[in-house]
Structure formats: C-alpha cells, structure tokens
Amino acid sequence: QKEVEQNSGPLSVPEGAIASLNCTYSDRGSQSFFWYRQYSGKSPELIMSIYSNGDKEDGRFTAQLNKASQYVSLLIRDSQPSDSATYLCAVLNQAGTALIFGKGTTLSVSS
Amino acid sequence: GAVVSQHPSRVICKSGTSVKIECRSLDFQATTMFWYRQFPKKSLMLMATSNEGSKATYEQGVEKDKFLINHASLTLSTLTVTSAHPEDSSFYICSAAGNSYGYTFGSGTRLTVV
Numbered sequence: 001q002k003e004v005e006q007n008s009g010p011l012s013v014p015e016g017a018i019a020s021l022n023c024t025y026s027d028r029g030s031q032s033f034f035w036y037r038q039y040s041g042k043s044p045e046l047i048m049s050i051y052s053n054g055d056k057e058d059g060r061f062t063a064q065l066n067k068a069s070q071y072v073s074l075l076i077r078d079s080q081p082s083d084s085a086t087y088l089c090a091v092l093n094q095a096g097t098a099l100i101f102g103k104g105t106t107l108s109v110s111s
Numbered sequence: 112g113a114v115v116s117q118h119p120s121r122v123i124c125k126s127g128t129s130v131k132i133e134c135r136s137l138d139f140q141a142t143t144m145f146w147y148r149q150f151p152k153k154s155l156m157l158m159a160t161s162n163e164g165s166k167a168t169y170e171q172g173v174e175k176d177k178f179l180i181n182h183a184s185l186t187l188s189t190l191t192v193t194s195a196h197p198e199d200s201s202f203y204i205c206s207a208a209g210n211s212y213g214y215t216f217g218s219g220t221r222l223t224v225v
Binding site for chain 2: 032034036041042043044045046049088090097098099100101102103104
C-alpha cells in the first residue's frame with residue numbers, strides 16, 4: 001500500500017509568519033506531487049503542483065520537492081487568517097492511475 | 112479553468128434506499144474520474160477509478176456491488192450508493208482528470224442516511 005504521510009497538526013502560526021508544511025511518500029516511482037487546501041465541509045482546491053526537484057514559487061506559496069528523500073513541502077509566507085484550513089499533500093502513483101492523499105495538516109493562523 | 116460539477120451537494124435519504132451522485136466535467140473531456148469518500152476529520156480515501164467506457168477499478172475494501180460507478184461518457188460519471196445505511200453517511204467527492212489542469216475536484220456531496 002503506497003502511503004503519503006503528513007503531521008496532522010494543528011500547526012499554529014501568527015499572522016505574517018511563515019507556515020511550513022511537510023509530507024513524505026513511499027512510492028519512489030512517483031513523479032507528480034500536489035498540494036491542496038480544504039476548508040471545512042468543502043472540496044479540496046489545488047494550490048500547487050510540482051514535478052521536478054527543487055523549489056517552485058507561486059505568490060506566497062513555495063513548494064519544495066526532494067525525490068531522493070521522498071519529501072515534499074509547502075511554505076506559506078506572510079500567513080493570513082484566511083489561510084487557516086487543512087492542507088492535503090497528494091502524490092500521483094507511478095502508474096499515473098490514482099492520486100493518493102495524506103491525512104492533511106490543519107493550519108491555524110491567528111491574527 | 113477546468114470545472115467539475117457535482118450534484119446533489121447534500122442529500123438525506125432513508126436507510127435501504129439508493130442515492131445517485133453525478134459528476135460532470137463542464138469544459139473538458141475527462142478520460143478518468145475518481146471517487147473519494149471523506150469521513151469527518153479524516154483524509155480523502157480513494158474508492159474507485161473509472162475510465163470512460165470501461166468498468167471501474169475499486170480499491171481494496173470497497174464493495175463494488177454497493178457503490179455502483181458508471182462512466183458512460185467523457186463528461187459524466189455517476190456513483191450510486193445502493194441500499195444505503197447510516198454507516199454510508201459521508202462526504203463523497205469526485206475528481207476528473209484529462210486536461211492540462213491536472214486533477215479537478217467536484218464540490219462534493221454530503222450524504223446523510225437516516
């Protein structure tokens with residue numbers, strides 16, 4: 001069973017701080033990685049996708065991928081209370097047939 | 112951007128009845144659709160993967176006779192929960208793949224079986 005692991009949190013940061021979310025995965029053949037944000041009672045929405053080792057920046061969000069360590073992270077700069085949500089790490093399996101989700105990390109940004 | 116429409120958004124049904132949930136890709140052709148279930152404070156659990164015109168592939172532990180999936184066209188997949196019971200109450204979410212936007216989620220269906 002391929003797995004995606006995340007700390008469930010909650011991760012609490014003050015407004016304006018950097019929030020760091022981490023994820024590890026077990027399928028070494030995976031090539032596509034995604035971060036989703038999910039508000040309570042809502043469907044996940046895609047924040048970032050990353051496919052190559054290194055950093056990928058989009059606005060206040062930076063995704064980092066290290067395939068050798070099987071590790072992917074998401075940094076949120078200048079955190080806002082509206083960023084408070086559950087962040088789901090998702091990994092596309094090697095066959096490309098299924099997106100496997102971690103349990104999610106709950107982020108709380110206090111004003 | 113890619114849009115996936117899922118309905119109903121919320122349904123309450125009596126135990127023993129069947130409920131159908133629809134998932135439509137509105138502006139792209141979805142070669143593959145995924146059905147997930149999410150219990151409160153839990154992560155998304157993949158139930159099955161469906162490809163247009165072929166039988167769905169179910170994850171281990173998911174009863175294919177209970178959760179009927181039909182992917183009759185490149186824009187429509189349906190999940191029917193047959194003979195629903197209270198333990199089937201959950202948040203069901205579809206996701207469609209098949210375009211440059213990657214995986215797009217529907218808005219989810221909150222099923223409550225009473």
